[in-house]
Amino acid sequence: MPKNIIEKIWNAHVVSEREGHPQVFSIDKMLLHEVTSAQAFDELRKRNLKVRYPERLIATLDHSIPTSQSRSVINDLQARHQVETLRQNAEEFGVTLYDFDSGYQGIVHVIGPELGFTLPGTTIVCGDSHTSTHGAFGALAFGVGTSEVGHVLATGCILQYKPKTMRVNFTGQIKQNITAKDIIMKLISMIGIGGGKGYIIEYTGEVIRNLSMEARMTLCNMSIECGARAGLVAPDQITYDYLKERPYAPKGDAWSQAVEAWEQLKSDLNCVYDQEIDIDISELTPMVSWGINPEQAIGIEDTIPRLEELPQTHQGMAKQAYEYTKLQPGEAIKGKKIEWAFIGSCTNGRIEDLRAAAEVLKGHKIAKHVTLYVVPGSEKVLAQAKAEGLDKIFEAAGADFRMPGCSMCLAMNEDKVPPGARCISTSNRNFMGRQGPGSITHLASPRTVAASAVAGYITSEVV
Amino acid sequence: MKKFQIITSRVIPLPMKDVDTDMIIPAQYLTQTNKEGYGEALFSGLKKQNANFVFNQPQYREAKILLSESNFGCGSSREHAVWALMQAGIEVIIAESYSDIFFNNAAKNGLLLISMHKAAIDAFFKETEKKEGLILTVDLEQQNIRTLAGDSFHFAYDDFRKTCLLNGYEDMDYLLDATKQ
Known part of the structure; x- marks a missing residue:
């Protein structure tokens, strides 16, 4: 039976399934930041557990840190403690932390792609709803709460019910100076902030294929603002050109094998979605x-x-x-x-x-x-x-x-x-x-x- | 996780759709590293904006059931929203629907989210406007909501989650067992 890209990635990550229970769903990668991780590490300590797959994790500082030039001194004592807590947890549990002046510190959803940590076909979570950003690479990426951050730390899995799938197909050509931000804001204004609830969205259409990776990230980023947990764009040459040679991207033979596998992710001809929407964006204004x-x-x-x-x-x-x-x-x-x-x-x-x-x-x-x-x-x-x-x-x-x-x-x-x-x-x-x-x-x-x-x-x- | 018991309480009416988690607990309260102490911050923005806001009204101080409209808990994934609600005494929410992430977070902390049709929700809101307010009993085992007058309303609830809530089972234990090496 023909499958869409969402079903392909989803099915490949179901570890086990019992009648009447949610699926045990495997997570390939998790991004951590200071605000939604401390209580999850505490849970591991309380239960005397280790991080099961430290190589699947990266951490950074972004939410509560100052952005002044003198940021290394955090005046807010509670925020300072929060940042110190992440540093200690990363050390104690063996998690790679991109700290200040590492050359890579930044917003989780900016650094994941920069590092090539975000890859097509993977499942990615983070204790942040804008994890949907990583969908730009054809990854299935969504936000989770702190309990689920703990589940991934301890087991590499979370419990999930299979979501419904939606295709949003953009037709027509955009005018000059119209950006991905305008496109996604238009969608949200049309279907509403609950319009995507229960769904994962695949964005399609010629205009999407012509967007740069960064523009696709802007688009997928705001999927959560229409209630969809995730939104994605199938990978293509633009995706591969962006990722090649990035620190975490596969190298050499592994790269060509990866690209071959990623090519198989595309939605099959005649596949079906639970819902489909067409939007003509020819007349879109800022x-x-x-x-x-x-x-x-x-x-x-x-x-x-x-x-x-x-x-x-x-x-x-x-x-x-x-x-x-x-x-x-x-x-x-x-x-x-x-x-x-x-x-x-x-x-x-x-x-x-x-x-x-x-x-x-x-x-x-x-x-x-x-x-x-x-x-x-x-x-x-x-x-x-x-x-x-x-x-x-x-x-x-x-x-x-x-x-x-x-x-x-x-x-x-x-x-x-x-x-x-x-x-x-x-x-x-x-x-x-x-x-x-x-x-x-x-x-x-x-x-x-x-x-x-x-x-x-x-x-x-x-x- | 605490086992879910039968609850009888006055209902707090919050007649809004799309109640977002920034409203439930603004970001400035999220720099703590523990799970406690969020109850006071619940709806702090709305409490300051409006002296008559429902969470400022003394008759609801001990109430455990919150009534709202559709897409409750949308926006940020912060589990702090669930912690804040529970620490302020809320044990049940009755609404038309919930955002996906909030729904997951609630289940993991033993907060019962009940979804009902708009007509039923509207009828409950009408009852809350009466002078004596609305008092409901929520029975998860029987999956029903009862009024003092003896009316009973069935609600749908996932069997797996029901077992978890009634027994205080945590997902972590399930996952550790399912992924045993």
Whole structure:
């Protein structure tokens, strides 16, 4: 029977299955960070267990660390303790840790691909919902809670029920300056933040095949924002070109054998999915979120939906959003004054994102009333940006070019948007208080964020 | 894991869809390295924003059952959301549906998530608006919810998970056994 790529990878990882029980499901790789791992290591200690497959793990620091130049001294005592705890756990349990100044420290979902740790056909988990990012490589990758982090540490497996499969097929050609961020935000706005619940998505279509690996990562990253645990793109030559010679990628004969195996992952002709969606993106314009969850997003030329234009079930959340974001139904999103702008995160903190932002910022100054943080996703991205002189462009524009980490995407460290301030951000969530208590977030692409920082208001046009 | 017992409690109404885990517990509370001490932080943003928010109301202080709408627990995978709910006394959530990761996390900590049709949820919400509120008994063994008036509502629940919750079995033990070397 013909199978889609999701079923192929899934079936290859079912270790055992008993009638009426969930499947024992094998995990090839796990990424660890300081925030969701400590309690899992404690569980191992409590039970006197070892890490069963240390070679399947890598760890780094990203969520709670400062992104200031003096980051090695962590002022927040609790965060400092959390970071120290991961260092101790990595040492005690024999896990490779990419610490500060290792050359690879960064956001888990940025460094996994950079290291070639993320490979097609593998199952990858992490105590972070944006693990879906790794699906860009044709991996089956999803976020888990801390209990399941512990299960993988101790057994290499977790208990799972087989998910349903969905194909999202993008048709048509995108206009110039439309990015993967705009594409995925469009999907989320159409199917809603629960639209992918219970599914794993395969993204298909010519436009996806033409996307770079980094753009595919942006696309898969936000799969969780429509409720899908994972989203993936079948591997192709673009995938192989990106991975070849990376530190963890197979070498020599093992490489050619791997590519041969990866070629077999593609969805079979006439395979079926539990659901299929076609979306024509020919008319897509830059997307901006207006509300308090990622489905509340519109094209930049559109107006904020009025209550009566929304289904009854969505009106409660819309009312709450108008109030929280201080926006009126029916008004234009374009031209709204902003005080903050953020370029970074596992969604848009890679070198191509920084290049796109630099292209817009070059020769411009950001508006006087705006603070712009540019936070590279990793030490590799930081080094590359400096090698290309992007740091100079950011500084000349008046931006604060910082050290790698999650930063203002979730405001766990001191990088916070002040209460009541409006921020345009390349991150992935605009939940209430996400960028700091009382902060207002508008999600958009790096290009749109950079253009808005220059103008001082929401726009995608470079002045 | 604590064995799940029959629970009778006042119901806390939270009539919202897509309650996200950032709402349940904001990121600034996640720098701890243990599993305790999250109860106070539950819904802290909403508690500060609105003095009348349901978790600020004294009559719900001891309540163990939370009623909400669809896609509860969406967003971040933080298991801290489940810990915070449980440490604030919540033992059962009744809603239309839950996000996948939250659902998994809840089961691993003994938090019972019950899914019911919108019509039933709406009817419960209506009851909570009455002066005396709504008091329900949740019986996992029988898979039913009973009102003081004697009405009984069946709910579906996975057999495997039911056994785990009623007996306090942990997935870790199951996996260690299934992957014995």
